[in-house]
Amino acid sequence: MSTRIGILGYGNLGRGVECAVRQNDDMELVAVFTRRNPESVSILTETAKVCNIADVEQWKDRIDVMIICGGSATDLPEQTPEYVKSFNVIDSFDTHAKIPEHFANVDAAAKAGGHIGIISVGWDPGMFSLNRLYANAILPEGKDYTFWGKGVSQGHSDAIRRIEGVKNAKQYTIPVDAALDAARSGRNPELTTREKHTRECFVVLEEGADAAKVEETIKTMPNYFADYDTTVHFISEEELLANHSGIPHGGFVLRSGVTGWEKENKHLIEYSLKLDSNPEFTASVLVAYARAAHRLAKEGQSGCKTVFDIAPAYLSAKSAEELRASML
Amino acid sequence: MSTRIGILGYGNLGRGVECAVRQNDDMELVAVFTRRNPESVSILTETAKVCNIADVEQWKDRIDVMIICGGSATDLPEQTPEYVKSFNVIDSFDTHAKIPEHFANVDAAAKAGGHIGIISVGWDPGMFSLNRLYANAILPEGKDYTFWGKGVSQGHSDAIRRIEGVKNAKQYTIPVDAALDAARSGRNPELTTREKHTRECFVVLEEGADAAKVEETIKTMPNYFADYDTTVHFISEEELLANHSGIPHGGFVLRSGVTGWEKENKHLIEYSLKLDSNPEFTASVLVAYARAAHRLAKEGQSGCKTVFDIAPAYLSAKSAEELRASML
Numbered sequence: 175m176s177t178r179i180g181i182l183g184y185g186n187l188g189r190g191v192e193c194a195v196r197q198n199d200d201m202e203l204v205a206v207f208t209r210r211n212p213e214s215v216s217i218l219t220e221t222a223k224v225c226n227i228a229d230v231e232q233w234k235d236r237i238d239v240m241i242i243c244g245g246s247a248t249d250l251p252e253q254t255p256e257y258v259k260s261f262n263v264i265d266s267f268d269t270h271a272k273i274p275e276h277f278a279n280v281d282a283a284a285k286a287g288g289h290i291g292i293i294s295v296g297w298d299p300g301m302f303s304l305n306r307l308y309a310n311a312i313l314p315e316g317k318d319y320t321f322w323g324k325g326v327s328q329g330h331s332d333a334i335r336r337i338e339g340v341k342n343a344k345q346y347t348i349p350v351d352a353a354l355d356a357a358r359s360g361r362n363p364e365l366t367t368r369e370k371h372t373r374e375c376f377v378v379l380e381e382g383a384d385a386a387k388v389e390e391t392i393k394t395m396p397n398y399f400a401d402y403d404t405t406v407h408f409i410s411e412e413e414l415l416a417n418h419s420g421i422p423h424g425g426f427v428l429r430s431g432v433t434g435w436e437k438e439n440k441h442l443i444e445y446s447l448k449l450d451s452n453p454e455f456t457a458s459v460l461v462a463y464a465r466a467a468h469r470l471a472k473e474g475q476s477g478c479k480t481v482f483d484i485a486p487a488y489l490s491a492k493s494a495e496e497l498r499a500s501m502l
Numbered sequence: 503m504s505t506r507i508g509i510l511g512y513g514n515l516g517r518g519v520e521c522a523v524r525q526n527d528d529m530e531l532v533a534v535f536t537r538r539n540p541e542s543v544s545i546l547t548e549t550a551k552v553c554n555i556a557d558v559e560q561w562k563d564r565i566d567v568m569i570i571c572g573g574s575a576t577d578l579p580e581q582t583p584e585y586v587k588s589f590n591v592i593d594s595f596d597t598h599a600k601i602p603e604h605f606a607n608v609d610a611a612a613k614a615g616g617h618i619g620i621i622s623v624g625w626d627p628g629m630f631s632l633n634r635l636y637a638n639a640i641l642p643e644g645k646d647y648t649f650w651g652k653g654v655s656q657g658h659s660d661a662i663r664r665i666e667g668v669k670n671a672k673q674y675t676i677p678v679d680a681a682l683d684a685a686r687s688g689r690n691p692e693l694t695t696r697e698k699h700t701r702e703c704f705v706v707l708e709e710g711a712d713a714a715k716v717e718e719t720i721k722t723m724p725n726y727f728a729d730y731d732t733t734v735h736f737i738s739e740e741e742l743l744a745n746h747s748g749i750p751h752g753g754f755v756l757r758s759g760v761t762g763w764e765k766e767n768k769h770l771i772e773y774s775l776k777l778d779s780n781p782e783f784t785a786s787v788l789v790a791y792a793r794a795a796h797r798l799a800k801e802g803q804s805g806c807k808t809v810f811d812i813a814p815a816y817l818s819a820k821s822a823e824e825l826r827a828s829m830l
Contacts, residue, residue, distance in 0.1 A: 193761055193762050193763050196763070197643055197761070270830065274823070274827050277826055294830055299830045301636065301640075303829055303830045304814055305773075306829045307814050307815070307817070307829050308629065308632070308814060308817065310829065311793075311814075311818045311819075433521055433522060433525070433778075433782040433785075434521050434779065434782055435520075435521050435524070439777075439778035439779040439782055441775070441776065441777050442774075442775070443629075443774075443775055444773070444775075444776075445633075445772070445773050446771075446773075447769070447771055447772075448686075448770040448772075449769050449770075450761075450767035451761060451767040454761040454767055455761065457761075458640045458641060462639040480826060481814070482813065482822070482825050482826070482829075482830065483813050484813055484814075485810065486632055486635050486636060486639075486809070486810050486811075486812075487635070489635070489636065489640075490635055490638065490639045498601055498605055498810070499601070501635050501810075502601050502622055502631045502808055502809075502810065
């Protein structure tokens, strides 16, 4: 029997979930919930309904897992604890510092409702977190490195767009090759986020805007750019659309550690992602964990979980026997 | 309370486990079991005992997890089902084709004895298997690639040593850069094991041996070398000891896949290991899973498990709260 999926919120991530569900034969998208007028929202899956979020309770018995595709700043802290009362839910909450608080809220509501809520699913947090955990458990003496990119940072792109005279902009976060090499060297250097990354900006100006002033404003912007090696390119709107309309991302998680009685042997564990579409990849992770949520719920489990709490076999459509025979 | 570890078999892997236990504050090595005369075996841990394997039953209540460090060909198929009757056990059984049979044997014995047996722990099978599973669950449409090396293949080194006129030898398996690049390209080519690897041999001849004949015998050896691009270097025993006495290894697991309604976006997931000491790294994975075995046993679970069945949090000495706050 297939897992009946609901999508709550139909932006880039929601559309990514819709595409990912289609790639999994044991999954079925039954409904998309939106705050907009449902008639104004057209989805790709012919067999699924579009509904207003106000009607979500009517779907309690027709959805096995609800994938909540809101933003971490304001949506998810409200939505995930709210909807886990009625559904098994997955979210991609990515405000690292607030995860403990979010976990506690979702856990209490999930247990009260007898449902499973898996939070902070995606690649960071998500697959990168898993790789940090596995690598630290294997090599207790060592050093972790996380690099992001090359990829589009939505927050940094937005910050540029808010500058007067800027019509449109895309910002790429780029790992510094020399820093990556240093992390891989076994010398375990200290590397700040700034030393590990550069920032490249593609900016479309409003007519008559002062390019020099915009560039200065970007490069001196506190927190976002001031501490980084930042490059600004001014391009036409056509060029931005033609060459920078994708949402690629990726990155690297490394752990460099030692073993041996005298710590004489060095080891490097490296995990990396190169993604054409950040939201579609994140969505693909969400859907794999939706499969796990459904299975855990069928076992009678409830409460909040993270990727750390889920045995890998729960993510796969294959049986335990098939997995042992084909992938071990 | 710490996890009391026993080591059964004290070769390279057993010594690696001893070193790994020392790096984990919540672990304690209590005894090493050997088929040899215990008085002839000297270990590094002053507080641990060396015992004959015949006395192992006397340790039933003093060891939380026994790490079985025998070979996959003949030791583990006998030992793991035998000792899981009395202990929670971990092994590194790596004959991929026989894993289902080994699992069934260990599972039956583990359930009868009320213990946990985690089999096929290490890096391949082990961490590589986990990465294949996660990547396949996330990207159901794609292609897997596994590359081994650069590293020492014990089996191939032994095969060379058996040739008449060979005094000593080391064989390195080396991934082909062009094949790695092809796997990363997103074109998803078919690549055979032979296309992905070359073999480099360092050979010390017996006095008076015919080098040309030895080289010919190596390069035409069926299964081991005949199908590979093989290089043979003749060196002195001194050079072999000075430059080739380590047991490095490593490799790459990649999955190249697509997402999107029209499968228009490509993604690459890559995991790699670069290991100075194959046995010490394998041992470090075994010890992390020993922690998991102890916890599962304390929960009252029993039976055979693999890395697929163990939630990642069980591997870490940190609490769930600490993990969420520091690694998610």
